[in-house]
Amino acid sequence: MTIKNAIEVINIAKSFQNTTALDQVSFTVQPGEIFGFLGPSGSGKTTTIKILTGQLLPTNGEAYVLGQSVQAYDEHRYEKIGIVTHQSGLYDKLSVYQNLLFFAKMFGVPVARVDKLLERVGLSQHKKKLAGKLSQGMRQRLVLARAILHQPQVLFLDEPTSGLDPRTTQTIHALIRELRDQGTAILLTTHDMLEATRLCNRVALLNAGRIAECAAPQALQLKYNRDQQYRVHIASAAQDLLLPASPETTYQINQWMLSGQLETIHSCEPTLEDVFLTVTGRSLK
Numbered sequence: 001m002t003i004k005n006a007i008e009v010i011n012i013a014k015s016f017q018n019t020t021a022l023d024q025v026s027f028t029v030q031p032g033e034i035f036g037f038l039g040p041s042g043s044g045k046t047t048t049i050k051i052l053t054g055q056l057l058p059t060n061g062e063a064y065v066l067g068q069s070v071q072a073y074d075e076h077r078y079e080k081i082g083i084v085t086h087q088s089g090l091y092d093k094l095s096v097y098q099n100l101l102f103f104a105k106m107f108g109v110p111v112a113r114v115d116k117l118l119e120r121v122g123l124s125q126h127k128k129k130l131a132g133k134l135s136q137g138m139r140q141r142l143v144l145a146r147a148i149l150h151q152p153q154v155l156f157l158d159e160p161t162s163g164l165d166p167r168t169t170q171t172i173h174a175l176i177r178e179l180r181d182q183g184t185a186i187l188l189t190t191h192d193m194l195e196a197t198r199l200c201n202r203v204a205l206l207n208a209g210r211i212a213e214c215a216a217p218q219a220l221q222l223k224y225n226r227d228q229q230y231r232v233h234i235a236s237a238a239q240d241l242l243l244p245a246s247p248e249t250t251y252q253i254n255q256w257m258l259s260g261q262l263e264t265i266h267s268c269e270p271t272l273e274d275v276f277l278t279v280t281g282r283s284l285k
């Protein structure tokens, strides 16, 4: 049976004593979609993941993962979901291989998959190393390998590349895309707008526990492209020129193209960071 919404969140709220961490949050994530939760520190990203993975109960509202209410989780639920968070524990005194083997046995996963996954995340040569001796980037790749070992239908990634070097980030991004293409529903939190723009099919901009906007990154960039300008570089000018979108500009650009003077041209839509600032009045940092 195919489920339309792998994740469905309806008016979730969460309060801690005097703090409202989430307020009227609603969204859905479909199979084969990367949904980004984009917000600054303290905006409620981790709280959302904790509610959806059964680690916290919401104060109000309903949420369903693969059709099952998050308030009625049983142990079988964890056979279908994968979680990567900062607290994702590894057994530091076990080797890379033993860590995965342990979880493979727990989930009844064929042992052959352990080697395949180690190869995929680039840890084959380090399989005998103790998990406690891994670099941060290797550790995160092992955490991700462990989270997808049992081929979950839904994957929760809380800041999966935070603090990692560009090469490890690229490896992890490629793996996330591959999982998406295989039909996994992925909820990813980040405060990195470039990561969100590159990876996510849709993003929710989260500000102080509320969703301020929710759409495809490019749709948001076009919606808030209020200035509508082009940045061009022509052979005879020392600097780039910033031109408003207008019939005169179109004519002028056409002339430069015909005379071979136009060297570069870029549309100047805002970044997701700019959109966030416009929508919420605050930056993502």
Ligand SMILES: Nc1ncnc2c1ncn2[C@@H]1O[C@H](COP(=O)(O)OP(=O)(O)OP(=O)(O)O)[C@@H](O)[C@H]1O
Binding pocket: 016, 017, 019, 020, 021, 039, 040, 041, 042, 043, 044, 045, 046, 047, 048, 191
């Ligand atoms: N256990 C808790 N007790 C009290 N307040 C909490 C608790 N957990 C979270 N909060 C508060 O709820 C709000 C949202 O926190 P949350 O960790 O979800 O934010 P976040 O967007 O994940 O931030 P970060 O990017 O720093 O991880 C914050 O104001 C935080 O202080």
